[in-house]
Amino acid sequence: MDVDADVDAVADELYGLVPARFTEVRDERAAEARKAGRAAAARAIAGLRRPTRAAFVSNLLVRRRPKEVAALLELGEALRQAHRSLDGTQLKDLSHQRHVVVAALARAARQLAEEEGQAVSEGVAREVEQTLHAVLADPDAAERWSSGCLSTALTPPVGFTGLPTSAPARPRPAVTDAGRPTKPKPSREAGQRRARLEQARRTAEETRLEATAREAELRRAEQEQRDHDRMLAEAGSRVAELERQLREARTGQSEARRAAAGATDRVRDAARAAKAAHRRADAAADRLAELPGVEE
Known part of the structure; x- marks a missing residue:
């Protein structure tokens, strides 16, 4: 591959990239050309300017x-x-x-x-x-x-x-040797047909370009709709998951409250039982103390 063809191929690649990647890839291609011994191509590639x-x-x-x-x-x-x-x-x-x-x-x-x-x-x-x-x-x-x-x-x-x-100058009619203007050869009807054909061609081209632009707008709008639909579905899934977690948390809270209430009742019952047991123990001790001692 000659130098011009080598540089043209690299330029075609580089100017198809987004500007942010241009410099990095250009330097890589220049280094590859230098390594391959293509010094002139390397210099030309290194001189390629990043596009605005x-x-x-x-x-x-x-x-x-x-x-x-x-x-x-x-x-x-x-x-x-x-x-x-x-x-x-x-x-x-x-x-x-x-x-x-x-x-x-x-x-x-x-x-x-x-x-x-x-x-x-x-x-x-x-x-x-x-x-x-x-x-x-x-x-x-x-x-x-x-x-x-x-x-x-x-x-x-x-x-x-x-x-x-x-306004362009109006052309003067051609003159014959006898001094009389010659008649134009193209007929008026033929000229009108050509004009209508040309106008129809221009209208068709304008319409096609406009349709192309509208199709691009439609594709963009459809993509935006798909993106928003996906975001809406993801948000719905997150809401459903959070609602499930909330229900579970509320169920756990209710169960914990019931368990806490049960524990409170048990603590109260146990405290009463312990107090009653202490009273019985004190009474038994008092009775024991009142009994006469046994002599040996």
Whole structure:
């Protein structure tokens, strides 16, 4: 394995880990490369930067949602093409689609991270959205993002909004040698059909992304319900056990009270009997003393 392939394989592994494990595993892989005599690879691996929280969330989205990633890359290419051609109508439609898709993917990324136990603050969520906007605007950013190995969030280029800054110039009709404008070849009906088809495709894609986000929310809610149901069942079991112990303790308390009352009665009876015995003994002693002595 050459150096680049070696480093790429390790990077792919590392940037799939939660940030807390990144440094430890990176150092282990660098040490393994040095031990194997791959000094250049070891230096490159050791230089890999731990991802920020926003970069980790962005990488997680790329790795877990490949279909949505492909759709976003296609949308970015369409947006950039519309900018180049100054197609105002298409830019307006694509810009609306861009906002819907970015919002849906940002929600999906946040849910994926939280399922991994990684909290996502509002600031991190905004960085993830900015990364997605950068992907739509810049092909280099798109390539870096789609690798799933970002170390920091991306920033869209200044001025990219997905809309033309001014209305594109209306193209002048072609002129024949006779000086008469030529008739456009595509029919109006065909153009309308293409527009309806494109709109239907965008609507279907937006709906699919929205459904994906809702499914993720449903899975999260179902998991929360299962967790709460389990906690409720465990709490019910503990309550039942404590109630059983309480009943046993109360039964033991009642038995102890009865035993204590019986012991008290026995002590009282024994004290009376002892007192009576003492009186009889004293009386017997008095009678004995009154008897005449026996002479020998």
